[in-house]
Amino acid sequence: MYLDHLGLHEAPFTLPPHPGFYFGLPAHEEALQVLRWAIGQGEGFIKVTGEVGTGKTLLCRKLMEEGNLGDQEVRYAWLPNPHLLPCELKSALASALDMPRPEGWQQDLTGLLHQHLIQLQQAGVRVVVVMDEAQALPDYTLEALRLLGNLDSKSHQLLQxxxxxxxxxxxxxxxxxxxxxxxxxxxxxxLRPLCREEAQAYVEHRLYTAGYRGAPLFTKLAHHHLWRAARGVPRLLNILAHKSMMLAYGGGERLITPRLVSEAIRDTEDTRLASGWRQWLQGSVHAMFSIWGKNG
Known part of the structure; x- marks a missing residue:
């Protein structure tokens, strides 16, 4: 691939979320600070929303990778599958918390979870359930989550x-x-899409983390094309940057120009459709001005 050609030791724009490539963008850092503070204060429910590809799962993994909050031990129970019945949700939570399962445990799963959570609290452990893709949770499972959040000891909530x-x-x-x-x-x-300056910093950060050293790999105009076509969405930036670098390797080039980015855009469905819509809109605006000019 292009790694040796461009002097990289790993692929910088892989799609699976990689905490090692985390870049402290303002929106992500603000969300991370809110999460740390709310968890540290024992707040019950916390919500993080963002469009597809804006970095929610990466932020989720970054939070869990950090582990404890100061002297407070935190046990994260990550539940990535939203398509769970209430009984499956409780069972998945029990597995994530390594809860002992005596014979007949299914008959009183809520009670056993309550006891286990009290034991963890007494051991100084804060339990945080992290639910990814929460927009896909059925109503009855969201209600089951709310009821689990009601579990408490005499003075503290047992679950966030x-x-x-x-x-x-x-x-x-x-x-x-x-x-x-x-x-x-x-x-x-x-979480919001990135502005142009953030998008350029994001791309350059990932290149640096992957081992690139030297003169800027993307021209300023190439960066602008990337940002505009990706609409500031990190996942689309990854896809377009990766394809642009593949095209550079295929052509024996070491500088990513707007031409290479444009070829990558044409090969990418989401950005290609967005680009087509933008061109249609621009054409319509030019046509209206022409008509007004003739009638003026």
């Missing part, structure tokens, strides 16, 4: 829940039947 989801989660929670859960959400933050 962080919901990571797409903006559809906000619309779901606005429904009247989920108002009890909505009112339990103490803190919420939203």
């Amino acid at each position: 829940v962080v919901l990571f989801g797409q903006p559809e989660l906000n619309r779901r929670l606005a429904e009247d039947n989920l108002r009890q859960l909505r009112q339990r959400i103490a803190f919420a933050c939203a």
Whole structure:
């Protein structure tokens, strides 16, 4: 591939979230600080939303990779599968917390979970459930999560829940039947697409982390094309940057120019459709001005 050609020791733009490539962008750092503070304060439910590809899963893994909060031991129970029945949710949580399962445990799973959570609290362990793709949770499973959040000792909640989801989660929670859960959400933050300067810094950070050293690999105009076509979405930036570098390798080039980025855009469905819409809109605007000019 292009690694040796461009002097890299690993691929900089892989799609699976990689905490080693985490870049402290303002929106992500703000969300991370809110999460740390809310978890440290023992707040029950926390919500993080963002469009597809804006880095929710990476932020989720970064949070869990950090582990404890100061002297406070934190046990994260990551539940990446939203398509769970309430009984499956409880069973997945029990597995994530390494809960002992005596004979007949299925008959009183909630009670056993309650006892196990009390034991963890007494051992000084804070338990945080991290739910990815929360917008896809069925209503009855969201309600089961709310009821699990009600588990407490005499003075403290035993469980905190962080919901990571797409903006559809906000619309779901606005429904009247989920108002009890909505009112339990103490803190919420939203991830946004990157501005042009952030997008360039993001791409250059990943290149540096992957081992690139030397003159800028992408021209300034190439960076602008990347950002505009990707609409500031990190996942699309990864796809386009990766394809641009493959094209450079295929052509024996060592500088990523707007021409290479344009070829990558044409080969990428989401950006190609967005680009086509933009060209249609620009053409319509030019046509209107022409008509007004003739009639003026």
